[in-house]
Amino acid sequence: MSRPPLSWFACLALLGAPQAGAQAVPEPSAKPAAASTPAAKLGSDIQARTLKNGLTVIVWPDHDIPNVALANWFRVGSRNERPGITGLSHFFEHMMFNGAKKYGPGQFDRVMEANGGANNAFTSEDVTVYLDWFPSSALPLILDLEQDRLQSLAFDPKVIESERGVVYSERRSGVDNDNGGALQEQMQATAFVAHPYQIPVIGWPSDIESWRMEDLQRYFKTYYAPNNATLVIAGDVEPARVFEQVEATLGTIPSQPAPEPVRTQEPEQQGERRIVVKRLAQSPLLQVAYHGLSANDPDAETLELLGLILTHGDSSRLHRKLVDEARVAIRVRGTTAGGFDPTLTWFYVDLPPGGDLAKTEALLTSELARVAKDGVTDAELKKARNVALATFWRKLETNDGRARELGNAATFRGDWKALLDAPTRYEKVTLDGVKALAARIFNPDHRTVGWLVPTTDSATPVRQETAR
């Protein structure tokens, strides 16, 4: 029953697979993938429909196991927040499990588990996603549970106060053991001076303490609307029947006026920014973040492959240089995933106890400069394509993976079909493209460098993304 403690992005980083990306404004449907590709063949049974109330429903039937994964994607995250209500998106994720009209406090979990289901949820800068995994026979019940909380969530002041305590404690939890999260929060707040990507997903402490009931209600009405969601159902179901069932349940929830768009764009950075965080630790940490791309940027796949060349596996450039040859680090990870707006391209380097931050940073910098100057080899590009393609297939091995990937494509690219085109897009990445993009992204004036310096005082960490 997990509320995974690591950020979605961190997970992807750890898995060495940057997330495919994103688009704020849905575009007209992309050309469907040629049915000749293996991916198109695999996805030939997928059906999608937008209900009258604006809810997009996507169904991927597969009868291998008698189970279903459901993912309900809401286009709201800390990107939609502002000072005073930071952390509200994540708070809602908690509130969505705390009782509604028909199923009171605690009942959502109890009823779901008694019927063979399990659930989870996560919040990021861009989205809040609710996940249920259950036997296919329980689908009507699951839709009833989901409708209840989406239609008539309870706003009991007592529950809000106790959950405020839980969320606040969640922010403060792991004080002694999330040094990476503490550094990352400061990095993000430093790298963005204007855009709400500067806000930590869990929220600043004073805001967690001071949200008001009316903030919550307004926020819920604005963002938890069917026209602001994409529901994906993958597994042992028949699409036509699913559309009927969803129409009769979630389809009855009224739509709302579209939320105000996020207008702020981050101005161009005029020179390197540096921060130091001092924490009780044995092991120093280094993080370097460059302003990157949004998920729907035409160069998104190029950046993804470049990221794989630099950080995926023992053969990657940075592992080889920092861990294997110079032995200044014990681990190097990276993320390139974009959001609705341009995000950061991150490098996280864990040093051994007593490690030399200056030396490690210099090596990392020179490796990035080298790739910007000389590009990568043909073998490296081939490797990155293979890794991306194999990762693509592996993600589509499970109902859960399919629900996540379809939701991702639909939400961020505005069209689920973009998922099946991914292999084709990887094919189009060129050596020249990688080199040009490396030169553009790894601009020293566009980066933020963070050092975690071990000391004898402790401070408070946070996670970029918190899950229920």
Add this chain to the structure above:
Amino acid sequence: MPTLRPLRSALAALLFVSACATTQAPAPDSAPAQPPPAPEAPAPATPAPTAPLSTKGVTLPEATAVTLKNGVRLLLVEKHELPLVSFSAWLKGGAVTDPAGKEGLAALTAELLQKGAGSRNAQQFADAVDGVGGELEVVPGREALILNGSFQARDTALMVELLSDMLVRPRFDAKELEKARALRVSEIASAKDGDPRMLIGVYFNAFHFPSHPYGGSSVGSEASLPTIGRGDVLGWAKANLGADRLILSVVGDFDAKQLAAKLEAALGGWAPAGQPLPAVPATAPTKGRHVLLVDKPDATQTYFAIGNTGIRRTDPDRVVAELGNTVLGGRFTSLLNTELRVKTGLTYGARSSMQQALQPYTVVLTSYTQTATTGRAIDLALDVLSRYRQDGMDDAMLASAQAYVLGQFPPTLETGDQLAMKLSELAFYGLDAQDVNGFAGAVSAATRDGVRTVLQRVLPAPEDLTFVLIGKADALRDVARKYGPVTEMKISDKRFTPPTAPAR
């Protein structure tokens, strides 16, 4: 739980913790201001399943089983939906074969299998795996070394070559050994800086099994690793790496007959291990209470594990025991999580787990709470344990647990990786397909009294418990003493075992 591919980190693998799949979140600093419910307050009514209970589970696919002349066991299953192939190679004899003082030897040897083998040095080997988008993971298990891999189907021939090179022709290069050893020591130190949930199991096993191979740290310790040299590695490999120790399952998009021929050509000439597999000595529940307090001076919360010896993987009542564990601490609405998180806000997560092995392994309750509420949280957990062990569950709770366990079972055997792992695991423990195919029937047939009887055997008696607390010792000494005789050590100690373990 979403299935997330595990980290390629020996430490994570050892602890069965994938960084993204950790199933708990940290503890509150302050409990919500609400009085705890009276101990005799009835549990909230458990809803009855609304849909008829489905016993439609999953069936283990029929494997093509081949035993080569030299003893290698092959289990092959074709799965053509995706262009992928997965393998799970189990080598009998893991950390239990580590000599005393050389903890981590088997794990380090396993790690080196991918650091140069056959015609490739370490870098060329990594290039070969990554170059085709392959994945390779070395899991240094307690009773087996496990190599898991996933490749695109078009690279099956390369996969066979890399796997057989690792097994038959590892180089054990001295420089790579020195690097891997140093890296492992740094990783352990770094883990001690990190989330104590990653390490509490290591401390628990070391304290609970002080003179049994189950007590040694599989990945070694900062004290044991530096003593391991190339001679140790070569000696271990000669004694323990060999055809008669290997169970290899492969699942995916291939022709079984052709793949069997390829594997026979690649592995048929491999010699058996130099020594017979040592038997693992029997284990039994320990008597009395024993407390280990591990000092982490900067801790703001206490991480605790409470338990004793549990059951074997082959225990005839294992399904019923697992069902009972689900109610105790195996799901979000479990008794432990309800009491410690939902009702009292003492923690963000409380759970129980029954780990099984060739011999009875552990049954452990784990949670964490802010330092000031350590005693209250432990008392509550003990209260839940003893009441549940005494009273069992009611009919509604049983029905709910049956539905939950049945409903969550099929996704555990959804992917090629999962199936390959399961096939090898069953063969390793001498179990057959009935373990999977009979699972739903065994769950459905469970009765309240049956579960209660099994739990009274399997769950530890309140007077016989091993406790491990990781936290701020200065603030915990008096609390710890309440539970039994205390042994103290520092998290900065170079071993996972206390300098002096109390006599058992």
